[in-house]
Amino acid sequence: MAEENQVIGCHTTQAWEEQLHKGNENKKLLVVDFTAWSYGPCQLIAPILAELAKKNPKVTFLKVDVDELKTVSEKWGVDAVPTFLFLKEGKVVDKVVGAKKDELRTKVEKHDAAASRVDDTSHTGATAKATATACNSATATATATATSTAAAATPTATA
Numbered sequence: 001m002a003e004e005n006q007v008i009g010c011h012t013t014q015a016w017e018e019q020l021h022k023g024n025e026n027k028k029l030l031v032v033d034f035t036a037w038s039y040g041p042c043q044l045i046a047p048i049l050a051e052l053a054k055k056n057p058k059v060t061f062l063k064v065d066v067d068e069l070k071t072v073s074e075k076w077g078v079d080a081v082p083t084f085l086f087l088k089e090g091k092v093v094d095k096v097v098g099a100k101k102d103e104l105r106t107k108v109e110k111h112d113a114a115a116s117r118v119d120d121t122s123h124t125g126a127t128a129k130a131t132a133t134a135c136n137s138a139t140a141t142a143t144a145t146a147t148s149t150a151a152a153a154t155p156t157a158t159a
Helices: 013-025 040-055 070-075 101-153
Strands: 007-010 029-035 059-065 083-088 091-097
Touching: 007 013, 007 040, 013 029, 013 059, 013 070, 029 040, 029 101, 040 059, 040 101, 059 101, 083 101, 091 101
Parallel strands: 007 059, 029 059
Antiparallel strands: 029 083, 083 091
């Protein structure tokens, strides 16, 4: 298929479903360009989408020709081109209808930044949990050692 940082063309229903499944599995944001190559505004926005794909490696960019995959575009409620759907885990989280390059850039940056914050938070949370576990373990060991040392040092009375 296409390399990372490029717009991936889905020319069959199977290719579309594979990309959708892959995006759901790795929880990546998918930006899907529903396009019609014969329509001028779709041709004008294509280089902008390619530029965004290069600048946003954490986002997967897909292109679906509505004439080629009519059932896919109908299933997702696309009735104008270009339409950009922002999908996260199989759900539409945002949408841009029309060749609105500034709005498209803004929304890609917004969702990419949000995804980065989630990644950072989950990584930080895992680190904090591991650190807390290690600290609790060390505290428990120190407490047990101190208790057993104190018990050994305490003389016992014999009758």
